[in-house]
Amino acid sequence: MNQRKCSECGEWIDAQIETCTNCNTVFYESEKEEHKINVERAQREMDIPMIAIHESDSPIAKFFKRIVQFHQVVFYLILYAISYMAAALAG
Ligand SMILES: [Zn+2]
Known part of the structure; x- marks a missing residue:
């Protein structure tokens, strides 16, 4: 149930x-x-200071903001990976 x-x-x-x-x-x-x-x-x-998507944004604005958000996520993941590797190398 x-x-x-x-x-x-x-x-x-x-x-x-x-x-x-x-x-x-x-x-x-x-x-x-x-x-x-x-x-x-x-x-x-x-x-993460992500770009904000508002409900009042036009569909085009939302579309471009989503692309920016995607790149922000990728960027921060790379930063995270680099800092992780740096910490691992520093022992
Ligand atoms: Zn109810």
Whole structure:
């Protein structure tokens, strides 16, 4: 039995159902939001000054910002690898 608790009304319902049968809360939406918060928290903890994508940005702005974000991640991964290797070499 795979059940989940509704975050709105506390009712236990089937995990396969995406909408609470009691209060009609859509779980998929709240989980997406949760995922976004987790990503933002991870970025804060890693202290990566990532470029921010806002909901109000135009699709073109979002597209270019995503490309910049991707390169930022690659850049920081390389920095991390270099500092790791430097620490390993220093013993
Ligand atoms: Zn509910």
